[in-house]
Amino acid sequence: MKIKNCTLFIVVLGLMIGCQPQKKGEGKLGQVELEEVLSIGSIDDDAIFMWSGVAADDDGNIYVTDMMDYSLKKFDPSGRLLKKAGGKGEGPGEFLAPLALSCSLERIYVKDQYEPGIMVFDKDLNFLRKIPSRRYISGFKAISDECIAVTYLSVLTKGSIYFINEAGQVLRKFNYMTKDKNVMMGQVNMEIDADNNVYLAYTFQDRIEKYDGEGNKIWTRNLLDRKKVEKKMVRGLNLPAQIIYKTIVQDSLGRLYVLGGGLSKNKGRDVYVLNQEGEHLTTFTLAEDSHLIYFDSRDNLYARANSGITLKKFKLHLKTI
Amino acid sequence: MRNIIKNNKVFVITILFLALFVTYGAPMLEAGSCEKAFELCMNTFISSIYGMNFMYCGTGYLFCIKYIERK
Numbered sequence: 001m002k003i004k005n006c007t008l009f010i011v012v013l014g015l016m017i018g019c020q021p022q023k024k025g026e027g028k029l030g031q032v033e034l035e036e037v038l039s040i041g042s043i044d045d046d047a048i049f050m051w052s053g054v055a056a057d058d059d060g061n062i063y064v065t066d067m068m069d070y071s072l073k074k075f076d077p078s079g080r081l082l083k084k085a086g087g088k089g090e091g092p093g094e095f096l097a098p099l100a101l102s103c104s105l106e107r108i109y110v111k112d113q114y115e116p117g118i119m120v121f122d123k124d125l126n127f128l129r130k131i132p133s134r135r136y137i138s139g140f141k142a143i144s145d146e147c148i149a150v151t152y153l154s155v156l157t158k159g160s161i162y163f164i165n166e167a168g169q170v171l172r173k174f175n176y177m178t179k180d181k182n183v184m185m186g187q188v189n190m191e192i193d194a195d196n197n198v199y200l201a202y203t204f205q206d207r208i209e210k211y212d213g214e215g216n217k218i219w220t221r222n223l224l225d226r227k228k229v230e231k232k233m234v235r236g237l238n239l240p241a242q243i244i245y246k247t248i249v250q251d252s253l254g255r256l257y258v259l260g261g262g263l264s265k266n267k268g269r270d271v272y273v274l275n276q277e278g279e280h281l282t283t284f285t286l287a288e289d290s291h292l293i294y295f296d297s298r299d300n301l302y303a304r305a306n307s308g309i310t311l312k313k314f315k316l317h318l319k320t321i
Numbered sequence: 322m323r324n325i326i327k328n329n330k331v332f333v334i335t336i337l338f339l340a341l342f343v344t345y346g347a348p349m350l351e352a353g354s355c356e357k358a359f360e361l362c363m364n365t366f367i368s369s370i371y372g373m374n375f376m377y378c379g380t381g382y383l384f385c386i387k388y389i390e391r392k
């Protein structure tokens with residue numbers, strides 16, 4: 001009778017554990033295989049000269065900023081160039097060095113390296129307006145058609161993320177702190193999920209953090225066990241000279257993908273995969289080094305090839321252990 | 322041209338900062354790293370606003386070292 005009860009207890013317990021809802025993106029991952037599904041630009045064509053930013057809309061169209069062509073380009077899902085906008089200059093819709101790119105439901109946002117503010121285009125690449133800014137933006141991400149999260153490069157080491165509207169007005173501000181007193185050490189790459197959780201991967205520190213929408217820190221992780229980066233004294237500034245993390249992006253299951261920099265085993269190629277709790281699930285390596293990685297809404301991964309002449313799109317095959 | 326870009330990272334660094342120097346009439350970078358380009362930028366870009374030249378050149382530096390990975 002005791003054995004029977006004990007067996008019943010174990011079975012019930014097993015069922016209870018088995019029926020626990022699994023959190024998004026959870027589960028230990030094994031090998032990750034990258035299947036190349038699209039390649040835009042090659043040494044033999046003029047599709048891309050040197051791309052810097054990439055984004056894709058829900059229809060699969062791909063938007064690229066091309067630094068050497070001073071342009072914003074739109075490609076259809078097969079990689080055919082649909083339209084090009086911009087041109088060299090400082091006038092409306094013109095660029096000196098178009099870099100970062102982000103897209104919302106109806107808008108394309110572009111940051112030029114040498115112009116404060118963000119340029120706004122519609123999805124047909126018609127220039128709409130410029131979001132004013134008095135400071136130079138170091139990173140941004142479109143949250144919606146009405147809200148953009150922005151970071152600025154500051155002399156101060158205190159870090160902040162500003163949520164602004166298309167008029168450039170600050171809707172709210174999110175503070176994160178760094179104890180390091182050296183310049184640029186508070187620089188971060190950011191990702192923001194649908195629940196307003198903010199994920200930060202520090203550019204010059206071995207630190208990845210998650211904050212809730214109220215600004216409370218949920219967790220901190222370090223993956224490389226590196227305390228300090230190499231620095232160089234330039235014009236009296238102790239400038240960090242090695243990148244720890246280049247980008248942090250999230251797939252539709254909530255998994256985080258962090259592209260490592262110069263201190264990773266494979267510089268600019270190692271991608272660390274974490275779940276929403278910050279647990280390191282696996283690491284995979286890109287064939288070529290990239291300055292960023294990007295995920296579209298269908299979980300395709302985009303990365304650089306041929307030193308920026310080529311944009312590659314991959315389908316990820318993640319094997320759960 | 323494309324082979325030059327592919328094989329010469331110094332050339333790529335130069336291109337990254339080219340717009341800056343063309344804009345402000347400074348001499349073009351001959352060779353160097355992102356740190357050298359940052360230093361040249363800081364020497365070239367003059368602003369009366371405190372910290373503005375750092376912010377201007379720093380955004381370029383940030384992108385440069387992300388884009389150009391030292392082997």
